[in-house]
Amino acid sequence: MTLSAAPTDSRALPGVALFATGGTIAGSSASKTDTTDYLPGAIGIADLLAAVPELAGVARISGEQVANVASSDVDQAILLRLARALHEKLADPAIAGAVVTHGTDMLAESAFFIELTVRSPKPVVFVGAMRPATAISADGPMNLLNAVTLAASPAAAGRGTLIALNDRIGSAFYTQKTNSTALDTFRADEQGALGLFLSGQPRFYYEPAAPLGRPFFDIAGIEALPLVPILYAHQDMGPALIDAAIAGGARGLVIAGSGNGTLPEPVKQRVAQLDGEGFVVVRASRAANGFVTPKKEGIAAGIYSASKARWLLALALATGATREQIRQYFSA
CATH class of the missing domain: 3.40.50.40 (Rossmann fold)
Incomplete structure (x- = not known):
């Protein structure tokens, strides 16, 4: 399924490709105070976009629902499909960058996989939420707005795959989930954050740089990966x-x-x-x-x-x- 979300006067805005995979950011619960016992992947990409009308002033968004599952069910088949879709979209001159919505439990692993298999000067930004979409003070909408803003920003170019949550910008190469429930869970304790968001705008601490020793794997002819427990x-x-x-x-x-x-x-x-x-x-x-x-x-x-x-x-x-x-x- 593909869709497009853009106002009629948005031709001057950068294009951002959005790939939704489910997770807490698309989660739903009968209780607005329930932040642990909810159904992940219950809300589709159209509803995610509709919840953040401010996106229309940031980018021309084309979207695809790659999956709608908990991140624990994001398997190699989904990741291989996602990597190929990202490679294709980022080759489009009209696309400035891409955003992947994802459950937080295994977001760091999936983002690392994409870091190793998609090589483009254009940014790929992974984003999720620690509270479901139905919760009071859900963090997903702001995280999504920040992620799209980051993917559309020229300042994000040449930085590889990024992770954007809780107003922080991290490298997918180093960032890990460090707390099972806290909003400020994604960190790279030794390497630090790459930047932050101020009033919805990304601010980087450093010039673009690639992690030392970062490999790249061409998966063009790979249909399945070997089992590695x-x-x-x-x-x-x-x-x-x-x-x-x-x-x-x-x-x-x-x-x-x-x-x-x-x-x-x-x-x-x-x-x-x-x-x-x-x-x-x-x-x-x-x-x-x-x-x-x-x-x-x-x-x-x-x-x-x-x-x-x-x-x-x-x-x-x-x-x-x-x-x-x-x-x-x-x-x-």
Whole structure:
């Protein structure tokens, strides 16, 4: 489904492509005070736009309902379709940028996926909400207005995929959801925000710059990605979960270890065996921040969280990367 929302005198406004996937920003509840037990993805793209009439003065918006689900149900099929749609739209000279509405629980993962698979000087802005559309003081409408304003702004060009919530602008490469319910949940503790919104206008702290080591994967011929589960390391952990994942069809693994990606000794031994067999295991960390450094077993995740390491490994495997190339992706 596609639609267009623009007043008749908007020809001078920049064009923004809006892709809706559902989530809390499109959520609905019978109670205006219910901000936790609601139905995500209940409101369509037309109603999202209608709730923010100020958008008509910001951009000419063309919209597509890619999905209407909770972010936990945004799978690789949706993301591959979204990446291709973004690539096509951003090639249109009439489009200044794109906005993706998305549930917040897995917004950072999806935005990172797009960061790795869509390369354009034009911005892609992910936006969501922590309160459903039916809540008192819902944050979605302002977040959406800010996101469209950001996507239409020349100042956002050359900055890659962005995340815009709660008046802050973050890089999809680094930003994570840090609180399960708070409005100010999206942060990059080590790298900081790229900018903020003042009275509805984006203000950046720095000139455009790309994250060091950011890879790009061409997904033009890819129909599906290999299975890469994440395992959570814990005391008394043995190799059984690793073997079960491989028996279930895993082509690679990410293990979120303690601290600096530390694994229990039986797990280390099994990972070392898999290293010799050519099976890739990436050691990430359960910690929210920090760098995972190389050790004898597995491949160190470096700066990447376990959830982001999963997409990076899956895309590397899907595009035929060697073990050494994969190691370089994570160490860059």
